[in-house]
Amino acid sequence: MTGDKSPEFLAGLAPSLHEASRFEGPDAFYATLVKKLEAAGDDGALQFLCRLVLILANEVGHQDTLLAALGRAERKPQSSDNL
Amino acid sequence: MQFPAAPLPKGAAAGPERVQVVIAGAGLVGLTLAIDLTLQGVPAVVLEKRDAAGEGSRSICQAKRTLEIWDRLGAAAPMLEKGITWKTGRVFHRDRLLYSFDLLPESGHKMPAFINLQQFHVEAALIDRLYALGGAVRWCHELTGVDPHEKNVSIAVQTPAGSYRMDTDWLVDCEGARSLVRRALGLQFGGEVFADKFLICDVKMGHADFPSERWFWFEPPFHTGQTALLHRQADNVWRIDLQLSPEADPEIEREPARVTERIRRMLGHSDFSLEWVSVYVFQCRTLERYIHGRVVFAGDAAHQVSPFGARGGNGGVQDADNLAWKLVRAVDGRASPRLLDSYDAERRTAAYENILNSTRSTDFMSPKTKASRALRDEVLALAAEAPFARTLVNPGRLSVPAHLTDSPLNTPDRESWSTGQFAPGSPAFDAPIHSPAGKRWLLELLTGQFVLVLQPDQDEQLIPEQIPIDGERVTVLALGRDLEDEQDVLARRYNLLPGSAYLFRPDQHLVARWRHWSVRGVEEAARKALGQS
Numbered sequence: 001m002t003g004d005k006s007p008e009f010l011a012g013l014a015p016s017l018h019e020a021s022r023f024e025g026p027d028a029f030y031a032t033l034v035k036k037l038e039a040a041g042d043d044g045a046l047q048f049l050c051r052l053v054l055i056l057a058n059e060v061g062h063q064d065t066l067l068a069a070l071g072r073a074e075r076k077p078q079s080s081d082n083l
Numbered sequence: 084m085q086f087p088a089a090p091l092p093k094g095a096a097a098g099p100e101r102v103q104v105v106i107a108g109a110g111l112v113g114l115t116l117a118i119d120l121t122l123q124g125v126p127a128v129v130l131e132k133r134d135a136a137g138e139g140s141r142s143i144c145q146a147k148r149t150l151e152i153w154d155r156l157g158a159a160a161p162m163l164e165k166g167i168t169w170k171t172g173r174v175f176h177r178d179r180l181l182y183s184f185d186l187l188p189e190s191g192h193k194m195p196a197f198i199n200l201q202q203f204h205v206e207a208a209l210i211d212r213l214y215a216l217g218g219a220v221r222w223c224h225e226l227t228g229v230d231p232h233e234k235n236v237s238i239a240v241q242t243p244a245g246s247y248r249m250d251t252d253w254l255v256d257c258e259g260a261r262s263l264v265r266r267a268l269g270l271q272f273g274g275e276v277f278a279d280k281f282l283i284c285d286v287k288m289g290h291a292d293f294p295s296e297r298w299f300w301f302e303p304p305f306h307t308g309q310t311a312l313l314h315r316q317a318d319n320v321w322r323i324d325l326q327l328s329p330e331a332d333p334e335i336e337r338e339p340a341r342v343t344e345r346i347r348r349m350l351g352h353s354d355f356s357l358e359w360v361s362v363y364v365f366q367c368r369t370l371e372r373y374i375h376g377r378v379v380f381a382g383d384a385a386h387q388v389s390p391f392g393a394r395g396g397n398g399g400v401q402d403a404d405n406l407a408w409k410l411v412r413a414v415d416g417r418a419s420p421r422l423l424d425s426y427d428a429e430r431r432t433a434a435y436e437n438i439l440n441s442t443r444s445t446d447f448m449s450p451k452t453k454a455s456r457a458l459r460d461e462v463l464a465l466a467a468e469a470p471f472a473r474t475l476v477n478p479g480r481l482s483v484p485a486h487l488t489d490s491p492l493n494t495p496d497r498e499s500w501s502t503g504q505f506a507p508g509s510p511a512f513d514a515p516i517h518s519p520a521g522k523r524w525l526l527e528l529l530t531g532q533f534v535l536v537l538q539p540d541q542d543e544q545l546i547p548e549q550i551p552i553d554g555e556r557v558t559v560l561a562l563g564r565d566l567e568d569e570q571d572v573l574a575r576r577y578n579l580l581p582g583s584a585y586l587f588r589p590d591q592h593l594v595a596r597w598r599h600w601s602v603r604g605v606e607e608a609a610r611k612a613l614g615q616s
Contacts, residue, residue, distance in 0.1 A: 046454065050461040058471045 015064050017072055084207050085135045088223035088243045095247035102128050103414050105238060105251040107264060109220045110137060111202060112382030112399040113257035114209035118156045119407035121218045123531060125414050128249070129218070130240060132225035136206035142396030143199050143316050147187065148484035148510060149397045150194040151526055152404045155591065158212040159194070162205055166198030167315050172297040174478050176463045178304050182473045183296075186481060191572045192513045193524040197481070199295075199316045201285075202396065229254065229267040229378070236377050253410060255379045257399075260366075262384040268375060272387070274368030275442060278329035279449040282336050283361050283390070285320050286346055289354035293321070299478040301448075301463055305348040310448050310478070312391070313349075320358055323349065324390070326448065333362035365389035365445050367438045373402075373427045381406060386434040388441035391448070391479030398437050401485060402430050408531065408589035412613070417554050421614030425492050433485035440480045447477035484510045487592055494595035494608040502578050511591045512576045517567040525573060528566065529591045533557040533609055537584035537600055538574065539564075550602055552609045557586070588612050 023029055040048045060066055092100050104120060106113045109131035120127045145153075145162065153159040173183045187196035210220065227246070228239030236254040240247050256264040293313060300311040309326035316322055325345060327336055335341065342360050347353050369386035373379060382399030406426050412418035450456035465472035487493070487508035494507060505512065514525045528534065535557050539546060546564065550557040560566055568574050577585060584600030586608050587593055595608035610616045 046457045047461055050454075050458045051465060053458075054461060054465055054472060054475070055469075058469075 015062075015068055017065070017068055084203070084210070086220070086222040088134065089219070089221040091242060091244050091247055095245075099237065099248040099250045100128075102249060102251045104128070104253045104255065104410065105130060105236075105249060106255045106257055107226045107262075108257035108259060108382075108384070109133075109206070109210070109222075110257060110259060110382070110399075111142065111205060111209070111396050112403050113255075114206060114213060114220075115152065115156065115400050116255060116257065116381065116403035116407055117218055117220075118158060118209065118213050118216065119403060119531075120411060121213065121216045122156060123407065123411045125411050126218055127255075128251070129213075129220045130224045130226050131220050131222055134222050136203040136210065141202040142205075142390075142393070143201055143314065143322055144393035144397070144482070145198050145200055145205060146393060146397045146482040146484075147192070147194045147196050148482075149400045150198065151510075151513070151591070152400055153209075154194065155526070155530055156212065158208055161208045161211070162200055163195075163198060165204055165208075165317050166200035167295050167317055168195045168198050169295045169297065169315075170196035171294075172299065172478075172481075174473075174476060175298065175300045175303065176467060177300075177302050179467060181463070181466045181476060182470075191515055191570070191576075193515075193526060194513070197393075199314060199322075201316055201318075201320070204317060226258070226263055229264050231268065231376050231378055234377065251377075252414060253377050253379065255381060255406070255410070256384045257382050257403075259383040260387055262380075264378060265370070265380065265384055268378065270370055270375070272366075272368035272370060274366070274387075274438060276368070277365035277389070277445050277449065279445070280327040280329065280331045280333065280336070280362055280364050281390075282325045282327055282342065282345070283363060284323050284325075284342055284346065285316065285358040285360075286323060286355040287318070287320050287358050288350075290352075291315070291319065291321065301476075301478070303349075306345070311349065312478075321355075325349075327362070331362070336362050363390075365441075367442045367445070369431065369434045369438060373430055374423065379406065379410070379423075379426070381430075385430070386438065388437050389445050391444045392437075392441055393479075393482045394437040394441055397482040398433060401433065404590045405430055417613075419614040421491070423614075425490060425614060429485070429487045429490050429492075432487070432489060436485060437482075444477050444479045486510070490592075492588070492594055492612045492614065494611055496596065498598040500578050500596065502576075505577075505593075507593050507595055509593050511585075511587055511593060514568070514573040514576055515570055516573055517569050518565065523566075525566075526591060528560060529587050531589050533589060533612070534587045535559045535584055535600070535605055536562075536573075536577075536579075536587070538562050538579045538581050540582040540599075543582070547602070550605055550609075552606050553613070553615070555609065555613065557605055557609055586612075 037045045057066055104127035106117055106127045106129045109129050117127050117129045150159050170186045174181045223243055225241045226238055227241045230237040235250050235252055238249050256262050295315045298313045302308055303311050306325055312324035314322040337360050366387045373385045381402040388394045409422050409426050413423045450459045462472055462475045466476050488506050490508045511529055516523055516525050539561050546561045547559055562568055582599045584597050586595045594612040597604055
C-alpha cells in the first residue's frame with residue numbers, strides 16, 4: 001500500500017542513516033536554529049519546528065529514510081554513566 | 084417505500100423450512116448479494132425486520148466501482164438517472180481555498196467517479212431489480228435466533244403473524260452494525276472508537292449557490308475550530324457534516340432549533356428545511372474472521388469505518404460482489420473450501436485498508452494532543468502556499484476499489500507490464516469498445532463468469548470461443564473477432580500487444596495475464612482462481 005512501511009523496512013532492512021556529520025557549517029546552523037526558536041517563543045517554537053520538519057521531510061522524500069529518521073528520533077539517548 | 088409484512092412460509096407449522104442461502108438484512112449489501120445470487124441461479128431468502136427501505140439518507144456517495152458492480156447486476160441505470168454525478172472536491176482552510184481535486188480526470192469510462200444518491204433511493208432501485216428477477220424480501224421477518232451446526236445453520240424468525248424456523252446451508256449476515264448474528268455467536272469487533280462526535284444532517288434548500296462538488300472545510304469561520312462538509316444529493320437535498328467536541332451531548336445537539344442555527348450560520352440564509360439529523364461517533368473496527376463455519380459476515384456486520392471517505396457502503400457492496408460467485412460454487416459443490424476462504428482473506432485485507440485510511444482521516448481531523456494539533460495546523464498553513472503540503476491534508480481519502488494483489492487466487496506475472504498499479508488482483512479497467520451488438524463498454528462483457536480478453540497474434544489461426552474447465556467455462560473475447568478497439572483505449576490501458584491475454588474472474592478482477600497466452604496456461608490459472616491448486 002502506498003505510504004506504508006515497505007517489506008524491506010518491516011524485515012529490518014531499513015536504510016541506515018548517516019552517522020557522520022553532513023553539515024557544512026554545524027556551528028552556524030545550530031546558532032541560527034537556536035536564535036529562531038528563541039525568537040519564536042514557546043508556542044511559536046512548536047509551530048516553527050513542525051513547519052521545519054515538514055519542509056525537511058519533503059526534501060528527503062524517500063519513505064523508508066523518513067521512517068528510519070522517525071525511529072532514530074524516538075530512540076532515547078544512551079546512558080553516559082561511564083563518562 | 085413501505086411493504087406489507089410477508090406471510091408465513093407455507094408449511095411453517097410442519098417443521099423448519101429448508102433453504103440453501105439466507106441473507107439477513109435487506110440493505111445495500113444484502114440486496115446486492117441477493118440479486119447476484121439470483122442471476123447466478125441460487126435464489127436466497129432475504130429476511131428484513133423493517134417494513135421499508137432505510138430511514139435517513141445515510142450512505143450517499145456511491146463510488147465508480149460500486150456503480151460498475153450494480154451495472155453488472157442490471158441495477159445501475161435508475162440510480163444514475165436519479166443521482167447527482169460529481170468528481171470534483173474542494174478543500175478549504177478557514178475562508179481560503181487550499182486546493183481542488185478531480186477524481187476521474189480521464190474519459191473512456193462508462194461510470195462516473197461518484198454519484199450522490201440517498202441510500203433509500205439506492206435500496207429502492209435494488210429492490211425493483213430483485214423483484215424484476217423474481218426474487219423477494221420477507222419484510223417484517225426478524226431473525227431472532229441462530230444455532231450454527233457443522234453443515235447448516237438453524238435460525239428462528241419472528242413475524243407479525245407468528246414465528247417459524249429455518250434450516251439453511253449458509254447464512255450471510257448483512258444486518259449492519261447492530262447485527263444480532265454477531266452477538267449470538269459471541270463475536271467481538273477489534274479496533275478503535277473515537278471520542279469525537281459529528282452532527283450529520285440533510286437539509287432541503289429552497290435555493291443553493293453551491294455546485295455539485297464535495298466541499299470540505301477545516302476551521303471554517305461559521306464553525307470555529309472544527310471541520311465541516313457540504314455535499315449535494317438528489318431532490319435538492321444537501322448533506323452537511325459538522326464536527327462537534329468530544330463533550331457534546333447528542334440529545335442537545337439534535338435539537339432542531341440548535342441544528343437550524345448552526346446550518347443558518349453555515350449557509351448564510353434560512354431558506355432550508357431539515358430532512359434528517361443524527362449525531363454519531365467514528366468507529367473503525369472489524370471482526371477477526373468473516374466466515375465462521377456456515378455463517379458469513381458482510382458489510383457493517385463485519386467491519387465499520389468512519390463516513391469520511393465513503394468506504395462503508397462501498398466496501399460492503401464489494402463484499403457482496405466478492406462473495407456471490409464463490410458462494411454459488413460452494414452451494415452447488417463446485418468449489419473447494421479454499422475458494423470461499425479467499426473471501427475472508429481478500430475482504431479482510433480490503434477492510435484493513437479502509438480502516439487504515441479512515442483512521443488516518445479521523446486522526447487528521449481530530450488531533451489528540453497539543454503537538455499533533457500544532458503539526459496538523461502547520462500542514463494546513465503550509466498547504467496554502469506550498470503544493471507539497473497539500474498531499475498531507477486529509478479530509479477523507481475517498482473510496483477506491485480494493486486491489487487484491489495478495490490474493491491466493493492470483494497467478495503472479497511472469498513478464499513485465501507497463502500498467503502501473505494494475506496487476507493480478509486488480510479490478511478491470513473499463514474501456515469503450517465496439518461489439519457485434521454496437522457500441523459497448525468492456526465491463527459490460529465481463530458478466531458473472533470467467534472471461535479471457537486477448538489480442539491475437541498475426542499468425543494465430545484458431546482461437547476457441549470457450550475453454551471448458553471442470554464444469555466451468557472461460558468465455559474468450561478476441562479483439563478483431565468479438566470486439567473492436569476503435570479508439571485504441573483498451574490496448575493502451577491494458578498494454579495489450581499481439582499475443583497478450585487477460586483472464587478475469589466472475590467479479591471482474593484480474594487473475595492472470597500473459598504476453599503469449601496458451602490454453603494450458605488459462606486452464607491452470609482458472610483452476611487456481613477456483614481454489615483448486
